[in-house]
Amino acid sequence: MKRQYPKLESENDIYKQVLYKTKIDIYETEIKKKEPLAEAMGAFSSFVLREEPSKCQTILDNDTGGTVGELQGGNIHYRIYRVSIPEDVVDKIVCSDAALVLLREFHSSRQGKRYGNVLTIKKLKQRMLGMFARRANERGYRT
Numbered sequence: 001m002k003r004q005y006p007k008l009e010s011e012n013d014i015y016k017q018v019l020y021k022t023k024i025d026i027y028e029t030e031i032k033k034k035e036p037l038a039e040a041m042g043a044f045s046s047f048v049l050r051e052e053p054s055k056c057q058t059i060l061d062n063d064t065g066g067t068v069g070e071l072q073g074g075n076i077h078y079r080i081y082r083v084s085i086p087e088d089v090v091d092k093i094v095c096s097d098a099a100l101v102l103l104r105e106f107h108s109s110r111q112g113k114r115y116g117n118v119l120t121i122k123k124l125k126q127r128m129l130g131m132f133a134r135r136a137n138e139r140g141y142r143t
Helices: 013-023 032-051 053-061 100-107 120-140
Strands: 068-071 081-085
Touching: 032 053, 032 100, 032 120, 053 100, 081 100, 100 120
Parallel strands: none
Antiparallel strands: 068 081
8 A cells, every 4th residue: 555645835844844853943934024034034044055155154264253153963064053143233344243244245245235224133133032032932931
């Protein structure tokens, strides 16, 4: 007898299933107003991981401000990092925090130019904190 598997709607559903099984939470945009930011974050991820990986790797490796840390779980081909977002940025142009340097590089790229006002440090921090609060709320933690 042939085994029946549930039909997945898209390739993204496969990724979601795998991430769910490994206890990685996915938070999609809940309201239409936030879709441009989600789209910009996707473009930024693509820039870092696919379009300019070696340039971004160099930025992470050259961080001297202590905002980058390598996490466990990588392999000989890929490393996993945490990049802290600076608390207050007085001068975005000369700041050398890795998060800002990566964002500047993205904004200067062909695709990133269209997201200059959409993906900012302030909006990124708000989105990340919102996702953390949502996760905590879903799991019954106090925030």
